[in-house]
Amino acid sequence: MAGFERHLADELEAVREAGLWRELRRIESIQSNRVTIEGREYLNFSSNDYLGLAAHPALGQAAKDAVEHFGVGSGASRLVCGSLGPHHELEAALADWLGAESALVFSSGFAAAQGALMSLLGQGDVVILDKKSHASMIDAAKLSGATLRVFRHNDLENLEQRLQWAAEQGGRVLVATETVFSMDGDRALLAKIVELKDRYGAWLMLDEAHALGCHGAGGSGLAKRLAKRVEIRMGTLGKAVGAAGGFICGSRGLVELLVNKARSFIFSTAPSPAVSASAVAGVKLVRGEEGESLREQLWQRVEELRRGVESLGWGVPAEPSAILPLIVGSEAKAMAMMGQLREAGFFIPAIRYPTVARNEARLRVTVSASHSSDDVQALLQALARCEI
Numbered sequence: 001m002a003g004f005e006r007h008l009a010d011e012l013e014a015v016r017e018a019g020l021w022r023e024l025r026r027i028e029s030i031q032s033n034r035v036t037i038e039g040r041e042y043l044n045f046s047s048n049d050y051l052g053l054a055a056h057p058a059l060g061q062a063a064k065d066a067v068e069h070f071g072v073g074s075g076a077s078r079l080v081c082g083s084l085g086p087h088h089e090l091e092a093a094l095a096d097w098l099g100a101e102s103a104l105v106f107s108s109g110f111a112a113a114q115g116a117l118m119s120l121l122g123q124g125d126v127v128i129l130d131k132k133s134h135a136s137m138i139d140a141a142k143l144s145g146a147t148l149r150v151f152r153h154n155d156l157e158n159l160e161q162r163l164q165w166a167a168e169q170g171g172r173v174l175v176a177t178e179t180v181f182s183m184d185g186d187r188a189l190l191a192k193i194v195e196l197k198d199r200y201g202a203w204l205m206l207d208e209a210h211a212l213g214c215h216g217a218g219g220s221g222l223a224k225r226l227a228k229r230v231e232i233r234m235g236t237l238g239k240a241v242g243a244a245g246g247f248i249c250g251s252r253g254l255v256e257l258l259v260n261k262a263r264s265f266i267f268s269t270a271p272s273p274a275v276s277a278s279a280v281a282g283v284k285l286v287r288g289e290e291g292e293s294l295r296e297q298l299w300q301r302v303e304e305l306r307r308g309v310e311s312l313g314w315g316v317p318a319e320p321s322a323i324l325p326l327i328v329g330s331e332a333k334a335m336a337m338m339g340q341l342r343e344a345g346f347f348i349p350a351i352r353y354p355t356v357a358r359n360e361a362r363l364r365v366t367v368s369a370s371h372s373s374d375d376v377q378a379l380l381q382a383l384a385r386c387e388i
């Protein structure tokens, strides 16, 4: 025991010294534009609940109804006896919303990425990722056993070099990227990436985690209009949809393969029926009139924030998204700025290595349809007063 505890202490000391210490903050309030921590209320600009659906009564009601009918636990994995009505309903709703033949729900987006890459690739294959890909995709790529190659963020020439190299290896080749990048809020150059992967006979997987609900007709994301040319689309139900879980959608064959091969699907207990039923309600809301009006509010707030932040001298991504990174550079500066904003009553965690590259530490501001114009103005005033 003593040796083990010493090891832990050494590791933790190294984390602290690098300025990368992390700890949990206990939140005692409902998920919304305000959070209460240790009795103090903060304006929350850190959530991925972009449409404010996480605490929507329709999602709560759907969960209650599902608990009444199915109970809380799903009891087993989907292939044993856990494949319940709400899972099937959710998969049908996702396929219909996203214009896919079929969809498969996982317990998280993280598990969905793992299931897909591990089912599709193995030794002798190549997976090519954008440099800014999410940890779930990087880990999935590593676990698949395929050779991992990275191309510079949104650099298509560099992607083409990787594709040329990969084509010579003789195995299958898969390119994966995000449609809206989680920490930068910028977008992949989708049309050109699709053209390139087709030219080289590679497959494409697109992670729509931060596009769903916000972008595209009915909030259906940025990849739908290219659906016929994209082999694999993935998303999460825990961000704009307001519930939890992840999914893959594509052809019937893709889903059948995952049901038969995806270890994170086969060997994991099915999501709670309550959560999947809430996700069905979330998808319905996102697609409908209420979703449309929430998106309008979201984009108004995004515009207000972008204008304000630009006039304070910060750069903003070329295209608007609900994610606005304020890149400050060093880890210490980001922590100092987070502290000042916290003092002023704003909850915006600093994002540091390894979530982003070293010396690209930032405050990741996220806007929600549930913010008011006054909330955004208050944040801009606090930012103007920050000293870094």
Ligand SMILES: *Cc1c(COP(=O)(O)O)cnc(C)c1O
Residues within 6 Å of the ligand: 107, 108, 109, 110, 111, 134, 136, 178, 182, 207, 209, 210, 235, 236, 237, 238, 244, 245, 246
């Ligand atoms: C959040 C996220 C995931 C993982 O989804 P979870 O359902 O939270 O596990 C995958 N990719 C990206 C880009 C994400 O931001």
